[in-house]
Amino acid sequence: MNWQDYIVSKDQVLLGKPTIKDTRISVKLVLExxxxxxxxxxxxxxxPTVTAESLRAVFVYLKESLIDPRNHLRL
Structure with a gap:
């Protein structure tokens, strides 16, 4: 799975925190x-804007962030 298809960071959405694409639902909220x-x-x-695939992408993103934090969006 390519998490970049589901997790984005835009300065105008939640101050650039990683969110599920096309939502205001942050990776942090999912973890909380x-x-x-x-x-x-x-x-x-x-x-309802969260899909099973986007939820899975949150975990792929987190796993890859732990492996190499330089290549990922900031939490």
Whole structure:
């Protein structure tokens, strides 16, 4: 999966924080929801603009950021 197809950073959206493309849902928000005990199903139902693929892209983005943080968007 190419996370760049789903995760973007635009200065005019959430001050450039990584978000799911075409939404104002940040990678950080997804992590906060999951750490609060939300399930994938709850996120998808509560945020209809989020797809299963874009949610998966969040994790690919995070994994690759851990491997080489120089090549990724800032959290």
């Amino acid at each position: 929801l999951l750490s609060a005990g939300w399930t994938k199903k709850q996120i998808l139902e509560s945020y």
